[in-house]
Amino acid sequence: MTISPDIVGALTPLPVLIPxxxxxxxxxxxxxTRAQRWITMGALTSVFAVSCMLLYLADRDGTTAVxxxxWDSPIGITLVVDRLSALMLxxxxxxxxxxxAYAIGQGISDGSDDQPVSIFLPxxxxxxxxxxxxxxxxxLFNLFVGFEVLLxxxxxxxxxGASADRVRAGVSYVMVxxxxxxxxxxxxxxxxxxxxTLNLADMALRMDDVPPGTRTAIFAVLLVAFGIKAAIFPLSTWLPDSYPTAPAPVTAVFAGLLTKVGVYAIIRAHTLLFPQGDLDDVLLVxxxxxxxxxxxxxxxxxxxKRLLSFTLVSHIGYMVFGIALSTTPGLSGSIYYVAHHILVQTTLFLVVxxxxxxxxxxxLRRLGGLAAASPILAVVFLIPALNLGGIPPFSGFIGKVALLQAGAADASVLAWILVGGGTLTSLLTLYVVARVxxxxxxxxxxDAPEGALADVSPSALLDESARDIAFADRADVGRIPxxxxxxxxxxxxxxxxxxVFAGQLIxxxxxxxxxxxxxxxYIHAVLGDAAIGDGTGSEAPR
Incomplete structure (x- = not known):
């Protein structure tokens, strides 16, 4: 069955238009409130359905530009669906x-009629x-617009909630x-x-004629911008102070997705605009x-929360490792690891x-006995924690092995150092989650150092100031909504x-x-036959 290009063109803008x-x-x-919830869940479900269709079509038929x-490219606004963008969607x-769904459940449980859900959902x-x-x-400019909407x-x-901690963290986040x-x-x-030009495909053609020094300088500036959003070292100090103060659903979606948008931008710029590898050694370091x-x-x-925020930063390094190798196995490992990390990191923050x-x-100074109090909570934490730590046969292990194999195949000194660093980081991640x-x-x-602090009523837990009150024996223990x-x-x-489906995803x-x-x-999908014969058809050398 052949899908009409008009149908593909109609589907492509929907992940933006629907929400x-x-x-x-x-x-x-x-x-x-109830109508808001139904509209929100319906819209997000529709985006998921459209995204699955786009991934199917992109994997079957290749890259499509709308x-x-x-306005024709390269002047007008271009939306491009390829396997990477569709998988990320x-x-x-x-x-x-x-x-x-988690946030709505939390709001219903807390009695959210008095909460600011009227602004939260939109x-x-x-x-x-x-x-x-x-x-x-x-x-590039449409990418900038996307970033600003996110901001x-x-x-x-x-x-x-406008608590002092949240406003302080929000101001710091906005400044960065x-x-x-x-x-x-x-x-x-x-x-x-x-x-x-600002069109990425057209820019890719023209960037080859830019002097190497100028091209490297442009790439360096973009890397700094994307590196801040991706929270790569040393541009990551803002993240552990900003994310933990937010409500659990907000922290979860921030940790899972926002940094990966920065990683996606690095992948796109590196492979399309600057495939020469001028800064690969810097990226490896x-x-x-x-x-x-x-x-x-x-x-x-x-x-x-702070612990997981630091592990979030740490595992961005795996993705940068695969990108910097500038090889097909390295990129493949990074793409798989991005998908894995989005899901696992989000899950862990929801568990928190x-x-x-x-x-x-x-x-951790006030917690203890949770396995006995809520066995299901223990299981829900343990599975993604082991996944993050890279225990076989979980996806974290598969992604790390793919990246380490790509590094070993590269065989450069820096790549081998990264293989060692990645192995050490995996072991230390396992230590961190085992400690929790x-x-x-x-x-x-x-036995917890601060485990004997006074008990509070369940309603007090909704207040930000009571967030760190210790666990104690209460009638509502185990009654997670x-x-x-x-x-x-x-x-x-x-x-x-x-x-389970690692083979298909890989x-x-x-x-x-x-x-x-x-x-x-990519260039031909956007610019058409005019791009043929420009000498860009071969893979970037490594």
């Missing part, structure tokens, strides 16, 4: 849907639209993000000045430092939200599916990596 239209509808229905507004839509939908726009963007929405979500945006604008200006510094930071933490519901704290398991779940609460638990369990299941990752290495596929 934006739904956001407008939820704003209009601000006083009707010109928005009737599917994974992100799964996470967005699950986290929203802002969350705007965030979803910004993420989709960034993945589909076919020109505006994420600031609102980060400061919901604005600095990143200004640097990105400088990079856009430099790229436009050197090539005379940065990847190593990101892994090692991040995991040592995690070891020093006693708050689970359940731990706070169960125990009133996320501090033994302290929070396995030991008795009485089912509507919060079910989305978390569903994400655990999706994470396990990455293991095949898609391999084909996506091949497409990325052969720039002519």
């Amino acid at each position: 934006m239209l739904a956001a407008a509808a939820t704003l209009v229905l601000g006083r009707r 010109q928005v507004g009737g 599917v994974v992100s839509s799964i996470v967005l849907l699950a986290v929203m 802002t969350y939908l705007a965030l979803a639209a910004g993420i989709s726009n960034a993945f589909l963007a076919g020109d 505006a929405a994420s600031f609102v979500l980060l400061t919901i 993000s604005m600095a990143s945006s200004l640097i990105f604008l400088v990079g856009i200006a430099l790229a436009y000045g050197a090539t005379g 940065v990847g190593l430092l990101t892994m090692v510094v991040g995991i040592f930071g995690a070891i020093a933490q006693t708050d689970i 939200g359940l731990i706070e519901r169960q125990a009133g704290s996320a501090s 398991w033994t302290k929070a779940f396995w030991r008795a609460r009485a 089912p509507m919060m638990l079910l989305p978390t369990v569903a994400l655990v299941g999706v994470g396990l599916a990455l293991t 095949d898609i990752s391999d084909r996506a990596a091949h497409d990325l290495r052969d720039r002519s596929i």
Whole structure:
């Protein structure tokens, strides 16, 4: 069966349009909470369905470009669906849907009529639209617009509740993000000045004629901008202070998705615009430092949210490692690892939200006995924790092995150092999650250094100031709201599916990596026959 290009063209803008239209509808229905919830869940479910169709079509038929507004490329706004962008859309839509179900469950359990859900839901939908726009963007300025939508929405979500800690973290986050945006604008200006275009495919053709020094300088500026958003070392210090203060659903979606948008931008720029590998050695060093510094930071933490924030930074290093190898196996490993990490990291942050519901704290100094109090919570934590630690046969192990094999195949000194650093980081990650398991779940609460603090009522746990009150014997122990638990369990299941269907997903990752290495596929999809014969059809050498 052949799908008409008109149908593909109609589907491509929908991951952006659906949440934006739904956001407008939820704003209009601000006083009707139930209608807002139905519209939000319906919109995110539709985005998931459309994204799955786009992935199927991209994997079957290849890269497709859609010109928005009737303007032909390279002048108009171009949306591009290839295997990489479609896979990112599917994974992100799964996470967005699950986290929203979790947030709605939390709101219903807490009695959210007095909470700011009237602004939370439309802002969350705007965030979803910004993420989709960034993945589909076919020109630098549209990518910048996607980032700015993310910034505006994420600031609102980060400061919901208006507690002092959240506002302080939100201001810090916005300042860093604005600095990143200004640097990105400088990079856009430099790229436009050197090539005379903002269309990525057209820029890829023209960038080959730019002097090597100028080209490297442009790439360096863009790397700094994207590196801040991706939280790579030394541009990652903002993240552990910003994410842990937000509500559990917000922290989960931020940790799972926002940094990966930055990683996606690095992949796209590196493979399409700057495939010469001029800064690959720098990226390898940065990847190593990101892994090692991040995991040592995690070891020093006693708050689970901050601990997971540092592991988040650390595992970005694996993705940078695969990108910097500039080989098809390296890119394939990075793509698979991005998909794995989005799901697992989001799941763990949702589990931390359940731990706070169960125990009133996320501090290891105040936790204990959770395995006995809530066995299902123990299982829901243990599976993604082992996955993050890279225990076979989970997807974390598969992704790390793919990256380490790609590094060994490269056989350069730096690559071998990264292989060693990646192995060390994996072992230390396992140590970190095992430490959480033994302290929070396995030991008795009485053995915790601060485990004897006064008990509080369940309603007090809803207040930000009571977030760190210790776990104690209460009548509601083990009564985690089912509507919060079910989305978390569903994400655990999706994470396990990455293991069960690892072969199929790696095949898609391999084909996506091949497409990325052969720039002519992307360029021809956007510019058509005019791009043929320009000498870009061969793979970038390594």
